[in-house]
Amino acid sequence: MVWETVAGAIELLVFPGFLFIFWLSLFYEWVDRKFYAKLQYRYGPLHTGPKGFLQPFADFVKLMAKEDIVPAAADRFLFTLTPIMVLALSLYALFYVPMVPIVRNVALGAFEGDIILVLFILTMIGFLKFLAGWGSTNRFSAVGSVRVAFQLLGYEIPLAIALLTAAMAAGTFNISLIAQKIVSEPIIGAALLPALAIAVVCFQAELERIPFDIPEAEQEIVAGWLTEFSGRRLALFRFATDVELVLAAALMAAVFLGGPYGPAIPLIPVQVSYFLWFLFKATILVLVLSNIRALFARLRIDQMVHLSWRYLIVIAIIETVFIQFLLVMGVIG
């Protein structure tokens, strides 16, 4: 009883809990920046730590130490609440995604229906970003927050359809069980590849990266909804962005590629194999997201919403019908 509580506390706080997510998110920011730089014939971070490994950490520490200015006209409550809530929600959503399930065989808080909870949290995060820009009472922030809301309209539905199609194919709403099902029946994973492609595009929009970094478009509206944030609040927002990157990669890896579960690697304990499989799949997804970031120009907001409603949703619905067809024919499930 005591051992379970202690183990639970360690899982929550250290591994694969808060501390692990902290360093993993900084690691993925480093991977993203180095790969993006490599594609552009540059070096990326170089001098802080070996190969610039500590650069994201240095950026975080520097921002925490800087002056935190709240504009006089801004809504103090929203200004303070939104960075904390966005960070808290993205960390919270990670507890339902199986990353390295050590004590129990599933994610920390796994239950039947947690994929719907994660979808809800993603929507809440988008809405909180809208509130963050709105509470800043700055023209550029206002434009940026309106764009966040528009973009949320764009990516939310195809993302939901794609994720729920995977749930349907696996026959369960528990993310960890979906992952286990895909590993045990790889043909489901193959059938879900179009849904993975849609999820990749939608997560690129959720993370506000090129070609969908419209709400934060630097050249047009200074920094969009982030404009007025500085110091600690900005540090929390940037850290939340990194955690969302981990969330996106881990969620896609779990729901479409089987997450930490995979064929057992000989000669090492099963927990280490969980860790390696998870790292492998999530890192590949981060590299794919970085590649997309380097490949395109930025779209306009109405072009993004058009793209989503004319193409992404259609492809997502066709995929759902296809999966239903396979289910009815008994090919899967």
Place this chain on the structure above:
Amino acid sequence: MAMESELAGAMVRKPVTLIYPFEKRDVPPKFRGKLAWDPEKCVGCGTCVKVCPAFALELIGRGPPAELRYYLNRCVFCAQCVESCPRDALSMTEAYELSDYKHTIIEFKRG
């Protein structure tokens, strides 16, 4: 998608960045760097002072024993003084790392 082939090329090639100050490019010949003065050839005519667009040169004294004061922070490295000098007493070196914390005034002296 049009840039994908370029990106694939970038993954196998070395970055083009030079990690300054550990890696530096060679300076081409006849580069216009810091000014150098040959006191043997100078006769103190003052032509260089007249043509400098930035008023970066000052003659101290007159005629052959004159000395030159060179305001490094005003110089625009146009080399007009080098070109106008009737005795070829001025030339441009290859030094280009000239930043400093104070206004650099170089006193060219004889002997």
Place this chain on the structure above:
Amino acid sequence: MSGEYEPESIFEIPVGPQHPALKEPILLHFKIEGDIIVDVIPRPAYTHRGIEKATEARNYIQNIYLCERVCGICSFIHTLVYTQGVERLAEVEPPPRAKYIRVIVSELERIHSHALWLGVAAHELGFDTLFYYIWRDRELVMDLLELITGNRVNYAMSTVGGVRRDITDEVAHQIKKGMKIFRERLDVYTEVVEQEPTLRKRVVDVGKLSPHDAVALCAVGPTLRATGVKRDVRADDPYQAYDEIPFNVATYHTGDVLAQIVVRVLEMYEAANIIDYALDHMPGGPIRVKVPWNIAPNEVISRGEAPRGELFYYFKSNGTEKPERVKIRTPTLANIPAVRQMLLGYHIAEIPIVFASIDPCLSCTARFSFIDVKTGKSWVWDREQLRRYSLKWYGKQ
């Protein structure tokens, strides 16, 4: 902003004087309805440095380097037009070899300026990858310029009466090699511009200008040629060696930002061709002639085709070593009314790319407006008011 949405209300956004979309300070006051721009009020003059007044206190040789620093990107065309003007004042003809060398450096500068612009336009669209790639290839041209002139910007190549340095055979060989490589890279970028869908979505039918409006608003340079009007100082009023070198004036018919990109890429190809032709047909002989120190009283104009359009200098000499008046009209100033027209009716997201499409070099642009600090009122004078004030100032009324 109040809580209620009023569709008729005008939302004002000041872009500038400091804004990530602008590389140099200018104030563009936008009035926006929903997401569409309905009015733009441009206020240039944040970069006024008093260069025209400063030229009156320096002799003609010192002024070469002063006028060179009006702009960093198009510095050579400023010296070329300046020295050309002083040569016309003194009624001296530079030697043919000097003219050819000036053409070569001028075209190399055009290439580097257009490559810089293409990278900056890609950056304004969020296409950072293209920005890095183009600037990497632009380094090739910068290295060539450093080899020829001794510096990467502010070349100080042209002087009154000719050029200061010669192009040796070794350097000519390097230039030809560089042009060959650069043409191959240009082919890659042409293909990207033609085929990248996200790029095309952002530039096709954006910032359209009709040929009639372009001529009426006095647009110059690639902005004018992108609407289909074939006007180029190099062809209409050939200066230096342009009457001996055959080349095409690049135009495109659509008048939008894509046309500006196409025109500038075509001009880069043309510039590479001009350089090759000039290197092959370079005459021998001296590279400079002597020009008197004091220049007799005279009044001339001198024009050149800067990478951004027509650059116009007016000179007046009074018999001394210092000019009486030097007046500079830069191309970006002429394009500002046109860009105002190009911005109306488009989305906020298109502000950076449409404004960047005229290749704004705001360090060249300097007009002033009056601001009364006590009352906060600001106003501008038109030509008649300015003329009356200047007559009063010089005591001639």
